[in-house]
Amino acid sequence: MSLEVMSSPDYMRDPRKHHFYPYADNGGTSVAIAGDDFVMIASDTRLSRGFNIFSRDQGKVFGLTPTTMMASSGCWADVLTLNKVLQARLTMYSHEHHDQMSTTAVAQLLSTMLYWRRFFPYYVSNILAGIDEEGKGVVYHYDPVGHMEKLTFSATGASVSQIQPLLDNQIGGLNMLDVQPPKMTKELARQLIHDAFVSAAERDINTGDGILIHTITKDGKTEETVKLRRD
Amino acid sequence: RIKQLLFLFSPSGKLVQIEYALAAVAAGAPAVGIKAKDGVVLATEKKHKSILVEEHSIIKVEMITDHIGMVYSGMGPDYRLLVRQARKVAQQYFRTYLEPIPTTQLVQRLAAIMQEYTQSGGVRPFGVSLLICGWDTDRPYLFQCDPSGAYFPWKATAMGKNFINGKTFLEKRYNEDLELDDAVHTAILTLKESFEGQMSSDNIEIGICNSRGFRRLTPAEVQDYLANIA
Numbered sequence: 046m047s048l049e050v051m052s053s054p055d056y057m058r059d060p061r062k063h064h065f066y067p068y069a070d071n072g073g074t075s076v077a078i079a080g081d082d083f084v085m086i087a088s089d090t091r092l093s094r095g096f097n098i099f100s101r102d103q104g105k106v107f108g109l110t111p112t113t114m115m116a117s118s119g120c121w122a123d124v125l126t127l128n129k130v131l132q133a134r135l136t137m138y139s140h141e142h143h144d145q146m147s148t149t150a151v152a153q154l155l156s157t158m159l160y161w162r163r164f165f166p167y168y169v170s171n172i173l174a175g176i177d178e179e180g181k182g183v184v185y186h187y188d189p190v191g192h193m194e195k196l197t198f199s200a201t202g203a204s205v206s207q208i209q210p211l212l213d214n215q216i217g218g219l220n221m222l223d224v225q226p227p228k229m230t231k232e233l234a235r236q237l238i239h240d241a242f243v244s245a246a247e248r249d250i251n252t253g254d255g256i257l258i259h260t261i262t263k264d265g266k267t268e269e270t271v272k273l274r275r276d
Numbered sequence: 277r278i279k280q281l282l283f284l285f286s287p288s289g290k291l292v293q294i295e296y297a298l299a300a301v302a303a304g305a306p307a308v309g310i311k312a313k314d315g316v317v318l319a320t321e322k323k324h325k326s327i328l329v330e331e332h333s334i335i336k337v338e339m340i341t342d343h344i345g346m347v348y349s350g351m352g353p354d355y356r357l358l359v360r361q362a363r364k365v366a367q368q369y370f371r372t373y374l375e376p377i378p379t380t381q382l383v384q385r386l387a388a389i390m391q392e393y394t395q396s397g398g399v400r401p402f403g404v405s406l407l408i409c410g411w412d413t414d415r416p417y418l419f420q421c422d423p424s425g426a427y428f429p430w431k432a433t434a435m436g437k438n439f440i441n442g443k444t445f446l447e448k449r450y451n452e453d454l455e456l457d458d459a460v461h462t463a464i465l466t467l468k469e470s471f472e473g474q475m476s477s478d479n480i481e482i483g484i485c486n487s488r489g490f491r492r493l494t495p496a497e498v499q500d501y502l503a504n505i506a
Binding site: 141142146147149150152153154157 | 371372373374375378381384
């Protein structure tokens with residue numbers, strides 16, 4: 046979206062046309078990293094539009110089931126609606142099945158829900174993180190129309206271009222010769238997430254203020270807050 | 277005299293079309309289902325009206341998914357429709373959740389379809405009762421779906437011609453410790469109660485469902501079981 050058009054007043058645009066653009070970019074970045082028996086999902090807490098900050102304390106990670114969480118960024122209106130509709134579907138499923146949805150089922154459901162809106166998409170970048178049926182951590186990355194990829198780590202949102210290459214290198218061992226990526230632990234994942242967001246906040250105006258890090262294991266969820274630069 | 281409109285309740289509180297549909301089922305070929313500890317068996321009589329009929333081209337015990345199978349008593353053409361719709365429902369479920377449809381979910385959705393046909397304009401109820409067997413969450417399932425849309429979970433049951441005798445027979449013969457082999461044996465014996473003539477692998481059909489999924493027995497396997505009865 047062009048910043049000049051978005052920030053110019055109505056009377057300075059073409060007076061003959063009424064232009065309504067249904068999407069807004071409210072920023073937000075998310076990261077998820079999976080381990081053998083855990084998964085960590087984090088997002089920054091800044092909600093913005095252009096050069097304006099709407100909130101310094103808006104987390105973007107939503108809990109879905111005891112073993113699954115989702116981070117969504119992009120157009121905040123669509124984020125909220127998508128989450129609301131998904132929660133409704135989760136509730137309906139548990140009514141019919143007398144059981145919670147598994148992580149893989151949620152992942153597939155989200156993909157089909159997004160594609161249903163193929164011709165007027167949810168302007169949302171999603172990452173799903175959860176514990177699968179075997180107790181392993183798993184991460185799913187989505188595009189706005191439901192393309193889904195199962196991964197062990199992923200970034201999405203405003204600072205994806207800054208963070209994803211960092212993760213590719215540090216966890217995936219990409220672009221390095223003769224280097225074995227380390228075994229993923231909670232400490233390593235937390236440190237990587239921290240460093241990734243701190244670096245992204247330096248360069249991207251839409252990322253900053255704070256990080257909310259959620260850890261999911263089969264025993265439950267924990268949450269941690271980290272401060273980021275507020276400029 | 278109150279006019280009996282087909283889609284309205286009779287004074288006695290019944291829907292006559294459903295009653296007549298159940299009569300069509302009771303006149304149909306016998307079908308039997310038995311749940312064992314480690315699986316479920318479905319069996320049905322497949323008598324052909326003429327020796328010219330090519331028996332092995334007709335299949336009554338049908339697979340809905342890898343782990344769910346179905347058989348019927350009543351009108352064959354109505355059954356075929358329900359088989360297609362059950363398969364479609366199962367695939368749609370898999371498309372949405374990437375998980376095989378639980379047997380209970382399939383039964384509920386299929387029964388809802390059957391109920392629609394008792395409350396819509398211009399249609400009549402299905403003239404079949406279905407026996408649905410499945411295996412998921414490490415246990416066997418056996419359900420009956422009626423033309424009304426009602427469904428029942430069974431340990432063992434019989435439908436079609438002579439079903440009352442069949443059920444009485446099963447009440448005596450059934451116990452919770454049956455293994456699948458014994459259940460197949462018992463199912464064949466139940467069918468035999470109402471069978472006129474000689475049973476062979478050409479005129480009965482058997483399907484089993486266990487942890488490895490659903491499949492129909494080959495004629496050779498059926499023959500083996502029959503040999504053990506004679």
